[in-house]
Amino acid sequence: MNWWRRLFSSGQLEQELDKELRFHFDQQVADNIRAGMTAVKARRAARLAFGGLNQVKEDCRESRGTMWVTSVAQDIRFTLRTLRRDPSFTIVAVLILALGIGANIAVFSVVDTILLRPLPFHDSPRLAWIAGNNGTGALSDTTFRVDAYEEIQRQSQSFAEMTAYVPFFASSDAKLTGIGEPRVLPGVWVAGNFFQMLGIQPQLGRLFTPEESVKGGRPAVLLSYSFWQRQFAGNPAIVGQAITLDNRSVTVVGVLPASFDFGSVFHPGVKADIFVPAVMDSIRNWGHMLSIVGLLKPGVTVAQAQAEADVVYPQIKAAHPEWTTDLTVKISGLKEYVSGKLRRSLIVLWCAVGLILLIVCANLSNLLLARAAARGKEFAMRSALGARRSRLIRQLLSESLVLSFVGAALGLAIAYAITSYLAHQGSIGLPLLSSARLDASALVWTLLVACTATVFFAIVPTLRMSAVNLQESLKDSGHGASAGRKHDRMRAVLVVSEIALACVLLVGAGLLLRSFLRVLDVDLGFEPSHASAIKVDFDDGGNPARRGAILKEMLRRVSAIPGIEAAGISDKLPLDRNRSWELRAKGRSYPKDANQDAFVYIVTPGYLDAIGMHLRSGRDFNWADTPTSQPVILIDEAAARRDWPGQDPIGREAQGIGDGVTRVVGVISDVHDSSVEEAANPEVFVPVTQGSPEGGELVLRSKLAPGALAGSVMSTLRSMNPGQPATEFRPIQQLVDHAVSPRRFFVLLVSIFAGLGLLLASLGIYGVISYSVTQQTQEIGIRIALGATQARVQFRVIAETLKLALIGIAVGVVASFGIAALISSLLFATAPTDPLTFACMILLLVAVALIAGYLPARRASRIDPIVALRCN
């Protein structure tokens, strides 16, 4: 009979034990009678020979090796009874634990999702990201031309395979017609082997075949799972059918699995509904088009691949003098590329919840110590009745464990709510967040956190309580002064450390918050409020003159709508997608490897006003800038500084934009176009009549809400082009919000944690001060009887509070300087020693401490001396 069966069939074992011992006893009695004893004497002799029946039974049970389980169960039953007797303590303790543990699990899930878990691809540790231009600059810098992609694919020894996609999504968006209103679908062009290399199996149908990736091949499309659900209600019959994309009939060859989320890995915040094979021959001459992902050969490291690339790629470049840019690449693990930038922020977040857990533990310790004082007699009594110390410790630990686990269960529910909320926040520009969930590792983490927390908060009170001094506890009448002294010191230490921890959290959160406010305060170079954009569709047949005429008329009609203050069109929006070309001042000589990239926007007259950019000097474009007139450009101040330092660029000639020489006609203020936090880049604006725009974004400036405008704008657009797809107005603010969303995310979480820490610390202060007031009831009563005023009594209590708070703050501030230095790289335009933040947070803590101390102080001052003195 094995251990488990012994554990679970204890009833049967008991019966058998009984039967066996009874048999022995009866047998003995019978023998004794046979030997000539009377029945009474025989029984007595048998009992004597046998020994204590209950002791024997207990020893037999012990021999099963399952006793400890039974006694643990007993402990737990007893614990539940004890806890139920003190519901307010239990509820507070469980809630505090649930908040602390819940926050920890939620952050762990996020960290696990973004940092720890491998990417959801086959052999993901071998996947590498290959970025051009040493991985710096705009998208046009870090991408590759098709020839270069094919060449490095052929010559690299480090990679088993490479694949690519086109990250310039404006090219790959496609207009869906024939099903309801025409709509623009966000799409991605991917190399034919993209899904095969990543190990993505289609949910339905098949992946692309090689014939579908060549010029003139059969047009094919793969649908994302969510688009398939939304558009086709998950109907499997769609596979094999044709849909109309950009007026071409394209066959749906398959549906990708729900687990594949292109945007969340490669471009957080970008949605991709359809995937189309990139036809390399069609885009061969489009310049830098491809982002490359490589699959390292087994055993080859990223560093080895980089070393090879450093030697081989320049040779490839040397063999192709027609390529205009160097082939210098930075190779990093794909995981590193996707989430490496977030590592520091996430670790800070992780530490913040760790601090929360410490505060929670200190708080719980405190509560338990307060309870210990109240239960001193109970334990003294039990120990007097023969309970061993180990038994008392076990009892106390099991109480703590039960609290922890109930707290952890509730914490899991909180964490579940948080992670599912976060997973559905598509607007947060954090990679992989959409796959955040509570999985097995989160459960293991929960267990770990709950157990660690128990050890932290239970050890001190347990040792304190189990080491009862019988005499003193039983003698002590309860209101005496001496009994609690040691407890009091311990509790004061705990409160001081709570305040110190809360101080560190608050300062950290304060610095991050201030950085965030600074980021929001950045002069973007355009006015996001009251501006919104809508994607417009027009058919110019590639004729710039016709394009000019269509867009001029479109803007005229849209501007006539009441409430519209300004309207203009650009093919790209700031902080959205970008593209860069080279810009050089004509006649100036540049060092050979100078980076002359500038972001390029192809815009209509009026766009500057609509988006709210400021013209510093010169003029805006007008409709007199035609395909045949002098080619003109606008530049921003960053470009002026770089290419015409110390000169007035107006009227100067530039090269690199378009085919020949262009003339600078205006300069605008710097625009933050790729990141809010980084310095502005050189920018160039080209009139729509002199460049070829990739699509068009109609930007409207209006005090009216986008929703109020949508109807009239859409009908105006439809009046010109019935095929105008139905798309949503995008507030320009949304672009800014998305750009700062990772920072907002971290600031929000850290601030919530700091608030939680503050709340817990104030609870701790309140608990300790309130307890000490209760203990000193008599003393205070005597003081009042002797003539102490209410104010005097309050002052004493508040002074005690302040003493604790100030010690805690002093320790906390010193620690904060250290922590602040550690997070300095996460700060923006804020010194890690920012005096304002420190001062505010200290004041906040003092204020909260005062409030927490005031409540017991008020109670103390209202003590009725007669009642206080009589109650003993």
Next chain:
Amino acid sequence: MASKFDLPQGTLDLLILRVVALGPIHGYAIAQRIQQISRNALQVQQGSLYPALHRLQYKKFLAAKWAESETGRDAKFYELTARGRAQLKSETESWARLTEVVALILQDPQGELS
């Protein structure tokens, strides 16, 4: 009956194994047998037999089954398993060695107190 002595620690298991080795037997009979063989010289609380029996059973040195006893009542009969037999053998050997060594030391004239 005057010179009863307590059983040295751990030897009860050995005695039980020895007794059970003779064939299936129930607890009461084991107690009787030990008493008889030792000619009542051993002071064994009969009750303490049972925890030892159960421990040996859980260690799989003994197997137990319920069967009818000589008086017609159901009793729990123990018998030696293969493991128990091996255990008995090694325990017996080490007991013999132990007593031999102890006897040797006690008989050593050099060690006698003068």
